[in-house]
Amino acid sequence: MENPARGLSKIKVVQKPSDYFTEKEFDRIVETCGIIANGTKLRALVLLMRWSGLRVEDAVTLERSKMNDDGQVFFYQAKTGTPVHPYT
Numbered sequence: 405m406e407n408p409a410r411g412l413s414k415i416k417v418v419q420k421p422s423d424y425f426t427e428k429e430f431d432r433i434v435e436t437c438g439i440i441a442n443g444t445k446l447r448a449l450v451l452l453m454r455w456s457g458l459r460v461e462d463a464v465t466l467e468r469s470k471m472n473d474d475g476q477v478f479f480y481q482a483k484t485g486t487p488v489h490p491y492t
Contacts, residue, residue: 430454459483 425433437447453463462482470479480487 433450434447437443437450440446449463452458453460456477471477
């Protein structure tokens with residue numbers, strides 16, 4: 405039996421990198437956190453992600469031991485193992 409997929413070529417995927425939220429969009433996100441139940445924790449999560457550059461998975465699993473007394477963090481991304489250097 406002949407394989408019908410043999411004549412297919414490789415699929416090329418062009419990914420467009422995601423862009424940052426505008427200042428207005430980000431302000432609305434933070435504002436909305438206050439409306440949602442348990443908004444304080446959600447707002448803290450959003451701000452942590454904004455200023456650290458963390459992905460959701462990394463932000464929600466961040467251990468307190470990764471933070472120094474000045475509130476600075478240094479760690480590696482869970483998926484790739486590459487170091488993350490958050491904003492200072």
